[in-house]
Amino acid sequence: MATPAKIAERVQAQFGPAVLETVLEGRLPHLVVEAGRLQEVCAFLRESPELKFDFLSAVAGVDLGEQLQAVYLLYSYAHHHAFTLKVNVPRDNPVVPTVSGIWPAADWHERETFDLMGIRFSGRPDLRRILLPEDWVGHPLRKDYKFPESYDGITLRRDEEDWPDPGAEELYK
């Protein structure tokens, strides 16, 4: 079992300038790495005998405004330690290299992140929507997502007269 500080140190020693940010305080110690070198960093985390992160818990997409972020939550069954990697990409061209060759579990997580957050994962086949229908417009988990008025001829707007919106703001004041 290695402490987060130790894990971060190892990655920094190996990749130096590719590590853009190191956060060790708080409940989720993590590194922010350069998108272009994500695959190398992940392969190192997976293969290095002292780290051996063999389990990808999840990939989460986060909307930071100017940027989108992909978060990789990792765990090692061999050493029982956890760590997190983050990658920031510009909102107008959110492309992250895939890690599905390193952890097969990433396949579906990446498809979901693409579907709901609109981060594109390069270098992998079959990147298509998974939860929403193929012809859905937009990526709902983005903060600027507008709820559609209708889908496939079905109106999605509530009838204000019959069902007035109580307003979440009022309800939970």
Place this chain on the structure above:
Amino acid sequence: MSPLQTDIWTLNMGPQHPSTHGVIRFVLKTDGEIIADADPDVGFLHRGLEKIAELVPYPSFMPYTDRLDYLAAINMNWAWALSVERLAGIEVPARAEHLRVITAELNRIASHLLSVGALASDMGAFTPFVHAIRDRERINDLFEELCGARLTFNYCRIGGVSLDAPPGWFDRVRGFLDYYEPMIDVFNRLITDNKIFVERLRRVAPVSAEMAIAYGLVGPNLRGSGVKFDLRKDEPYGIYPQLEFEVPVGRGYRDGVLGSCFDRYMVRIEELRQCIRIIRQCLDRIPEGEIQAKVPKVLRPAKGEVYCRTEAPRGEVGFYVISNGEKTPARVKIRTGSWSAMSIIRELSKGWMIADLVAIIGSLDVIAPEVDR
């Protein structure tokens, strides 16, 4: 004479198929009865829970977690409560911790009962399903008495639980355990030792430990492959460190292959006994006292993030929560066991028969609302 011509057929299975446990569709490519490819088409139950979580305050998301996995609602409630408690640094009173373990383990029994019963029914044996449902009803009665609901309990609160046990409830839980413990043996005699049932499962679709970890299998599915890992033991939360229980793993039961469908089934059967053991310990030692910590009415956890995982009946359920110091979370990502179980099916089912696909889905205990969220 020319050799027999064979074609690959594309076949639709679901979304309303009796064995798909909810609304899941597969696009099968079959060579006769052999599966060449099974592409799961999920999302029929997508309700956008992660988006909803960003729109409602922290405590108000609790009822939505019921719908995350409605067969194990309390485990999901607890996972959400624990995530927010870690984020906001809230201590939970001891009595509430005990009530959470008792209800969560009862819910685990109920969930596993449905899982093993449904697997038997998928294999063509209907009676065990009815037996399992009969015992599950008793658990539902206990829950109804406790919190009024029989499916979506909404029982945990951030910092505690919603209601204390009514008078005599613990005795009735004890009575249920005394009734139910021998019923596991009855169930085993009825179906677990049934030759046809065993033959249908014991060599089908084995998952090696490496494959299980690589594809992110969790919970009983992971343990079925022989990996002894349980978050209640290895990353303990609540009062689990003070409780004694075993972690059953697959070991090629009934001369089968390690990690086969039968191993995953057996792990659940064995876990039923461990649940009973855990509940008995909690009933013996539950203290008097508060059931709810003092939590601000409008909860605004300090800026920060947390990834909190707990052991639900379908394995690791993880909430990745980001707080910006507002009364609603900035982002909630929910990682569930069925999601990874579903994602392995395509790889796992290649080369098996269509009838085996039914066994694979049943033994992985995939449930649609947890996949689709």
